[in-house]
Amino acid sequence: MRVPLSWLKEYVDITLSPEELATQLTLAGLEVGSIDYIGVEAAPGSAWAPDLSGSEPPEHIPWDAQKVVVGELLEVNQHPNADRLTVPVVGYGEGRSIAVVTGAPNIKVGMQGEKVALALTGAKLIDGHSETRKWVTLKPTKLRGVASEGMVCSELELGLSEEHEGILFLPDDAPVGTPLREYIGDVVLDIDLTPNLSRALSIVGVAREVAAITGQPLKLPEPQVVAEGPSIEGRAKVTVEDPQDCPRFTVGLVEGVTIKPSPWWMQQRLRLVGMRPISNIVDVSNYVMLEWGQPSHAFDADTIQDRHLIARRAKAGEKLRTLDNQQRQLSPEQIVVADPRGVQSLAGVMGGAETEVTDATRNVLLEAAIWNPPVIRRTVQALKLPSEASKRFERGVDPQAPPVALRRALELLRQVSGGTVAQGLVDVYSQPWQAQQIELTCAEVRRLLGIELSAAQIADLLSGLGFECEVGVDSVLVVVPSYRLDVTMAADLVEEVARMYGYEKLPNTLLADELPPQYVDEVQISERRVKDTLVACGAQEVITYSLTSLEVVETLNGTAPDASEYLMLENPIAPERSVLRRDILPELAQVLADNLREQSRVVLFEVGRVFHPQPSRTLPDEPRRLALALAGQRNVVSWHEADPPLLDYFDLKGILETLLERLGVDAQVTFTPADDARFHPGRSAYLIQTAEGTSLGVLGELHPDTRDRLGLTVSRAVVAELDLDALLLLQMPPRYRVIHRPPAVYQDIAVIAPTSVTAEQAHRVIQAAAGPLLEHVSLFDVYTGAPIPEDQRSLAFRMSFRAADRTLSDAEINKIREKIIRRLQSELGATTRS
Amino acid sequence: MIEQLEQVEKQALAELEAITTVESLRTWRSTYLAKVGPIAEISRGMGKLSAEERPRVGQRINAVKQSLQGAYDALEQKLIAEQRARELEHDRVDVTLPGRPAPAGRLHPTTQTLREIERIFSNLGFTVWESPEVETDEYNFGLLNFPPDHPARDMQDTFFVKMPPGSPKVVMRTHTSPGQIHAMRKFAPEPVRVILPGKCYRMEQVTARSEMMFYQVEGLAVGENITMGDLKGTLQEFATQMYGPEATIRFRPSYFPFTEPSVEVDARCFLCSGKGCRMCKYSGWLEILGAGMVHPNVLRNGGYDPERFSGFAFGMGPERIAILKYGIDDIRWFWSGDLRFLEQF
Structure with a gap:
């Protein structure tokens, strides 16, 4: 809500500076977002300036008090050397006048008495002749041989609007010479x-708040109307079908109006608030809405059959051409104002074109009603017509x-249209408002x-806002105003x-x-x-959109997903954000691709929720x-x-192994070759929970086809996606193992086995065969090629053995070693070398 | 014999003078001080000496041995030190050359901010809790005192999820506030203090200033003696810890359907210190969070008797906090995954 202080001051005295008032209003819950200074300056040092x-x-710009004044055209002469220029002589009080040269098309030779905005030498204004918006400081000049010592200004030059077709004419009663x-x-x-x-959607409403905040009295006269016409009774009729829809319907009548522009001051206020002036009748309706918060609607009374207005629900199939010239299909969800012939207005939302006020209108029925808020809201949403x-x-x-509000509007209509107001109003008020009483205790x-x-203090605070308070012992009985x-x-x-x-x-x-x-x-x-571990492994956390598209999923998967x-989403804002993700990878792969255009190394992870519908x-x-x-x-x-x-499968697996170890899950899972078309068939694995045999996720190098679909610019990319909830359920706290003092004995063993034997199989056989003295075993070399036979490979393990109570002897170690060799031979068909 | 001895000593010391390397020093030692050598030879000749002469010559031999050993030790020490100095000189590097890259991972700036918020509030007795991102309309709005067909719903443009006919309305949660209901229903009638971080969604065009997805941290405290003074004190404490003791904040009335009274908290603009700038839209203040006393209807919906229990709630956006803290010019960087952005935090 834009509130011109000049208007507000009609209803409450303002003792604070505009900036202080703005702060006070903000601190009382009416947040002032900005302040517009029209021709005046902000307080020095103010943040709002x-x-x-x-x-x-x-x-908007400030106008110098001495250099921008109200002027009066004393005479307008033709420029001697240019057809398109005129030379008005502008008076600005006490016998002072200057001649200026202007090209304004709305200044005509022979004009006299018109009031204008006159800028004198030195005034700082907006350059009206520049393509770009910039300052100009007026200097005495000569135009085609005629001296010009000032300027008659357009709205653009004054910073009032973008209007620069002609100069601004002020009302006839503008005080000449006044800044x-x-x-x-x-x-x-x-x-x-x-x-x-x-x-607070009205000047009066804001005035009430200002009065309460600043302690100034509210100046709120009961609007009076000079009603010289015959009584409205019998000359206008109102029927309300359902008081739930329309608790109140009030109508006034003005006859013999002349349609013309509204006075300048009214137009100016409407513009300041952000509404476009249209005609005196419409402007009054809008003006009173802004002033009192009560919308009204003017019907051309002669287009309403029997001057009978009916508030009712629209019937199925009914149509209405609204003021914006759109044909609207109505439904019984909507309230309309009709006459006996049919729908004439969409109640509380927009009038109908057939009954609108036109230049030919002589008599006006002015409606002010109260409508059911949710119904109005649904209508606005259904018709997209706020x-x-x-x-x-x-x-x-x-x-x-x-x-x-009607009385205020009728009086203004009388003043600006020359019409005669009928006495009285038709006021159908079938559900009169009941003032609510609330008890507020000091304890609460x-x-x-x-x-x-104290109760008195509470009453004092509330009564400033218009609450009627009855002070009790430890409580206040409050009557809530309408x-x-x-x-x-x-x-x-x-x-x-x-507050x-x-x-x-x-x-x-x-x-x-x-x-x-x-x-x-x-x-x-x-x-x-999990996040800390991954960060420690050198991975960067990212967060991607949870909203994605099936196309992005298909880009990763290679096949259309099952929708x-x-x-x-019912109402997505963009097709690429219209689907709730089931997996993180499709969007993460996109982020990977994006980053690879800029980076030589990209290591990303994301932790987040995905969405799986449940039947x-x-x-x-x-x-x-x-x-x-x-x-x-x-x-x-x-x-x-x-x-x-290049980063490869084992970089990814290494990070996961560190994570699994950190979570205490490493002993409960195994990696088995994966069968997933997105991945390289020989370089991908499922992470399997060993005991249950269930998959916790997949990891691996992307299939070259997948890489191509993603437009990856590198020859290798590895990704993984794991069910973190399932993984976290397997977590085990760290378990301390006693550290034994005697020295360890280290042994290396090379296992030469068919390539079909996995490293993990060999590892397990060694572990099982070695028994409790084996402290640790790790693979340190994988070798294929001569002298190892084809389709075999050598896996070299380093083992450490240690006993709790003694240094192990060679004999003991050799016995274990032989056992390991036998088992490798019998279980895996492997030979060994030292 | 003594003459012979002195001759050897003289010669040995003379040779030592000329030695410059540890290797030739070792050779010198094996020449003069080993079990085979001129001095050892002289010692062996002692048997031929008389009993009176023997101790005198013996002493003399020992003295020469000690003298040579002493000279040897001194030179050895010197030579080793010189050699080490040469090695060190040889190993000298250009210390301005860049180090070996140790690529570090980082947490997303939102996660970092969330952790900071969580740390502050857990010190104040709040527990971190989570609630779903997809909610029924009832949880997201109805139970939070948003009447149907009320303009308050315009405050939050909502994504609706397509559902089969007859299903309740389902939305992407527009705020973390539905977590209030979940938390209250879980803990009532026990008092509760939780904070609820998570993703939220609004049907908004993505621009430099607005996002369709953002994080929020909801806070909720319900108990039998909780006042708006407690809300103010708690948030003041938060602001001091988050923004530093010089941070100035103010509380002003606002409106949320689920709180009454409702509060908006502003911080003095970090950029212009209140003088007015573009960031604070020439007001000198920046909105940092919304809060209020839990509305009686919401308490009731959560399972508390609003006559006995009261509480406060607040909500804040970690991205906004990070934007203000770091002066980030465009909110779209957050979900871009762009390392050029993420690696700065």
């Missing part, structure tokens, strides 16, 4: 209103406002705010007390309440451990996943290593 020092002027800033300078507060602040009126009806309009204020206030539909319970009043007391003045205390039992979320802690397995439940499962993606060079290129090798 626009930047006037830049080369580009702000939207322009005193005449039409203004300050406009732009207040960001939260949905509960419908009461309006200033519907904005107010959706949020709730003061049920007592219609007759007040103390309980919720932590401050001690414009406070948002207040329905004690908690709402507590907020009003806090008026000042949030800033409330004490800052720390929770003194008993400390609740501390619950530990194990999964959170584990997730932390029924995915949750989809038997409304909400999906949201399992936690871990995904990794590695590509590029193992090390950063440097003078130490000019061409590091």
